[in-house]
Amino acid sequence: MRIVVVGASGTIGKKITEALTPNHEVLRAGRNGVDVSVDLMSQESIVNMYETVGQVDAVINASGGANFKAVPDLTPELNEKGIESKLKGQINLVLLGQDYLNDGGSFTLTTGVMMDDPIPMGASAAMANGGVKAFVKTAAIEMARGIRINCVSPNIVEESWDRIGHLFAGFSPVPAERVARAYVKSVEGAQTGQNYEVY
Secondary structure, eight states: OEEEEETTTSHHHHHHHHHHTTTSEEEEEETTOSSEEOOTTOHHHHHHHHHHHOSEEEEEEOOOOOOOOOGGGOOHHHHHHIIIIIIIIHHHHHHTTGGGEEEEEEEEEEOOGGGTSOOTTOHHHHHHHHHHHHHHHHHTTTOSTTOEEEEEEEOOBGGGHHHHGGGSTTOOOBOHHHHHHHHHHHHHSOOOSOEEEEO
16 A cells, blocks of 8 residues: 555654555655655645645554643643644645545544543643544544545553653553554554544
8 A cells, every 4th residue: 555654753653654664655744754744734735745645545644733731821822733733734634635545545643542531731632632533433424435534542652751751640651663553453454433542
């Protein structure tokens, strides 16, 4: 299969790429994309990415950000990052990419543990994650041409623990390699409308 991995240079994106490369042609995309650049906060950039890569069999997104702030300090402006990047960016990747996906292809988006297991300062990210999960579940019943759509909900990964583990008190981190297997399941499997939890 010909697969685009957005966020391929990130911690999880690298492991996804490693897991898929032996059996597939993987195109690495992102703001610092090795094969093609894309900014999920720009519709024009998303369209340019698809025009550059052409027809593909699968699109994976392992990128998207949000501000970590306590609700009393969370302004609409700060909240906008989660909306524009993690929520709208991922959904636009689907809406703008449908015609570039071959029959029977798949989209795999990313949610996250904090939408189901709240952490302090995680409301904005949880909001975006929950929106993506709801979109995936509902979009799955309307996708054309046998196209499937799923999302992966990773726990905090071991490789990020030193940097942001203080935000996840009491959580047990998981290896990014194990998270990557959920994306492989989404691409190579047959399910749709799923949110694969890796906890």
